[in-house]
Amino acid sequence: MKPLITLILASVSIAYPLLVYAGIQHISPAIFALVLATLAVAKFVVARRHGQQGMTTTEWALLLVTLAYSLALVVANNEFLLKLYPVLISLCVALLFALSLRAPESLIERMARMAGETITPRAKAYTRVLTGIWALLLVGNALIALYQALFASLKSWALYSGLLSYVFFGLFFALEYTYRRYYINKYRDETQ
Numbered sequence: 001m002k003p004l005i006t007l008i009l010a011s012v013s014i015a016y017p018l019l020v021y022a023g024i025q026h027i028s029p030a031i032f033a034l035v036l037a038t039l040a041v042a043k044f045v046v047a048r049r050h051g052q053q054g055m056t057t058t059e060w061a062l063l064l065v066t067l068a069y070s071l072a073l074v075v076a077n078n079e080f081l082l083k084l085y086p087v088l089i090s091l092c093v094a095l096l097f098a099l100s101l102r103a104p105e106s107l108i109e110r111m112a113r114m115a116g117e118t119i120t121p122r123a124k125a126y127t128r129v130l131t132g133i134w135a136l137l138l139v140g141n142a143l144i145a146l147y148q149a150l151f152a153s154l155k156s157w158a159l160y161s162g163l164l165s166y167v168f169f170g171l172f173f174a175l176e177y178t179y180r181r182y183y184i185n186k187y188r189d190e191t192q
Helices: 002-023 029-049 057-076 085-100 107-113 121-151 154-186
Strands: none
Touching: 002 029, 002 154, 029 057, 029 154, 057 085, 057 154, 085 107, 107 121, 121 154
């Protein structure tokens, strides 16, 4: 059940701009808020039932941000606030990346270690720079999404937030992955 709730929550988050575009003429913003809040709470409940001892600080923060956003949206029942969800998510994820730079292991280094990668001092420096770049890209995305929410039509906002931003991030990831393979091969024999 936990993977299903996680999949649903991720799918709704990814498809959110398109769902808003398709449904705003028929569904009030408050209904969208209730769906988001319900999915966030369901993820929490399922995690608790599957023996997860406790939520991490990050998970608590994301749950609280989602619930606060949902509450504001229910109260305001406003289309503009509805369009701020991509801004909020980009800023939250950017903050996760940026704050990890204060820790001994950056977020990307932690993910690499969890994937079984060996992290040399050179790789550690690379992952820290990459973590900072992702934080900046996410802030840039939030600013573009904010501009779209403020000044663009619903159609343009949905196109950027529901498609173009994902294409941009996918392209960046593909280019970075290609460079990373080159980088690893270049320094493979170097002992650190």
